[in-house]
Structure formats: structure tokens, C-alpha cells
Amino acid sequence: MAAVHILGPAFSNFVRSAMLVCEEKGIDYSVGLEHSGRQYQMHSPEHLSVNPFGKVPVLFHGERKLYETVAICRYLDAGFDGPSLQPADPWQRALVDQWCSALAVQVDQALVRRYLLEFVMPQIVGGEVSMDKVREAEPGVVNTLAILEDQLRDDGYLVGDSFTLADVIAAPMLDYLVGMAPAQPLVNEAPKVQAYVARLKDRASTRRVLVEPVFSA
Known part of the structure; x- marks a missing residue:
């Protein structure tokens, strides 16, 4: 077990x-x-x-x-044993906590609940994509990508140079967004986000987890 x-x-x-x-x-x-x-x-x-x-x-x-x-x-x-995904420095740890909270609430709502699921749910339960809801959600996606674009550098991770729990929360939702064809016009306006996702997917852990999903009810 x-x-x-x-x-x-x-x-x-x-x-x-x-x-x-x-x-x-x-x-x-x-x-x-x-x-x-x-x-x-x-x-x-x-x-x-x-x-x-x-x-x-x-x-x-x-x-x-x-x-x-x-x-x-x-x-x-x-x-559990293994490399720590939380900084030892209290301020850096607080920044990771800040981003974990923001990603799990605001970013998830904007990118996943209000946008990506409009494309995914028809694959799970049937039905059609509501393009009205997609268009309604797009400004939130654009704003969220701009916030992330402002936070990211040309290298490193979301908070500093080390892979942390903030990246753990960010990686799956951004991977879905970057990989979804209808989102490309929005994603193309966020080159740092695209490069960040590419860096994340170079890790052995993400190659094993961020695989093509199989959607089922």
C-alpha cells in the first residue's frame, strides 16, 4: 500500500x-x-x-x-523526507504562502473555474461550450496573466530561484491554460508565463504529472 x-x-x-x-x-x-x-x-x-x-x-x-x-x-x-519546498527565511516563506493563497483562490477562479472549465465540462458531462461565458471570463484571464507576468522574471520560479509550493499550485492550472488552443491569443500576450511553464515542464516531477488528462464523470 x-x-x-x-x-x-x-x-x-x-x-x-x-x-x-x-x-x-x-x-x-x-x-x-x-x-x-x-x-x-x-x-x-x-x-x-x-x-x-x-x-x-x-x-x-x-x-x-x-x-x-x-x-x-x-x-x-x-x-516527509526530501527537499523542502518552503523557504527557511521567514519573509520568503511568507511570500510563498501569499502566492499559494492567491493561486488557490483568485487565480484558480479566474483561470480554471470561470474559463477552462467552460471548455472541459462538456467533455465530462456532455453539452456545448458556452461562448458567452467564455467571453465573459476572458478579461479575468487577461488580468490574471498580467499579474503573473509582472511577478515573473526571465528565469527562476514564481518566488525566487527555487521551486516552491507556489510553483506546485501554479503549474497544473497554467499548464492547462497554455496548452488549450482557444486560449492562445490570450497566452501569447504573456511571454514570461509561457517561458515559466516551459521551465516547469523541464522538471522530472512535472513530466510525470502534467500528462494529457483523461476526463470522465
């Missing part, structure tokens, strides 16, 4: 963030909506019993269960 189980579909950007921490730390893990012979379908009573907000991921570590992506990532980083 793996040391930890990450509950959730492997295409979820937040599930992928938890997977990235495991890959970076060398933690043996499993992923999916089944654990110890029990199914946890999304929003089912079983799922709500381990996260009353009905979100993923949920981390199983022995008898422990933990939800909220940033908390999971911090726990995995602090609780």
Missing part, C-alpha cells in the same frame, strides 16, 4: 498539485476516487464524510484525513 492516497480525479489541477509534492519529495502515493476498497464518488455521502465541502483533493495518511490543497501540500512537505 502506498504511503499516502490522494483522493480525487487525476485531471484535477489541485489533485495534480498534491501529486507534484509527492513526486518532488519521493513520497510513495496513489491517486483516484477509490481507497481501501471504498468508493468516494464526487459529492456522494462517502465523499462528504471526508470533506463536507465536497471538494478534492483529500489526503489519506494512515488514519489521518486532510482536505484543502495548500494545507495538504504543506503537510506533505513538512511531514
Whole structure:
């Protein structure tokens, strides 16, 4: 049995963030909506019993269960051997925390919930892409990319020269955005973001995690 189980579909950007921490730390893990012979379908009573907000991921570590992506990532980083993904310097750590929070809330809402999912959900549950909603979401994508473009340098990572938990949260959502054809006119206006995603995808961990997704209900 793996040391930890990450509950959730492997295409979820937040599930992928938890997977990235495991890959970076060398933690043996499993992923999916089944654990110890029990199914946890999304929003089912079983799922709500381990996260009353009905979100993923949920981390199983022995008898422990933990939800909220940033908390999971911090726990995995602090609780297991391997390279630290959080700076020792208090100010640098605070900056990483700042970006983790902003990415998990504001950036995820702008890029994933309001924009990318308008293209993805029809693949999962059927239906058609609402181009009205896509156009409504585009200004938020443009603004978010401008904020990231201002933060990034021509090299390094989101906070300084080291790969941190901020990059763990950013990588899956930006990888999806940069790889989506309809988003290219927006992404082309953010060359530093494009170069950043390319640097992220040079890492062994991201090559294993940021693979072509298989969407299913």
C-alpha cells in the first residue's frame, strides 16, 4: 500500500498539485476516487464524510484525513523526507504562502473555474461550450496573466530561484491554460508565463504529472 492516497480525479489541477509534492519529495502515493476498497464518488455521502465541502483533493495518511490543497501540500512537505519546498527565511516563506493563497483562490477562479472549465465540462458531462461565458471570463484571464507576468522574471520560479509550493499550485492550472488552443491569443500576450511553464515542464516531477488528462464523470 502506498504511503499516502490522494483522493480525487487525476485531471484535477489541485489533485495534480498534491501529486507534484509527492513526486518532488519521493513520497510513495496513489491517486483516484477509490481507497481501501471504498468508493468516494464526487459529492456522494462517502465523499462528504471526508470533506463536507465536497471538494478534492483529500489526503489519506494512515488514519489521518486532510482536505484543502495548500494545507495538504504543506503537510506533505513538512511531514516527509526530501527537499523542502518552503523557504527557511521567514519573509520568503511568507511570500510563498501569499502566492499559494492567491493561486488557490483568485487565480484558480479566474483561470480554471470561470474559463477552462467552460471548455472541459462538456467533455465530462456532455453539452456545448458556452461562448458567452467564455467571453465573459476572458478579461479575468487577461488580468490574471498580467499579474503573473509582472511577478515573473526571465528565469527562476514564481518566488525566487527555487521551486516552491507556489510553483506546485501554479503549474497544473497554467499548464492547462497554455496548452488549450482557444486560449492562445490570450497566452501569447504573456511571454514570461509561457517561458515559466516551459521551465516547469523541464522538471522530472512535472513530466510525470502534467500528462494529457483523461476526463470522465
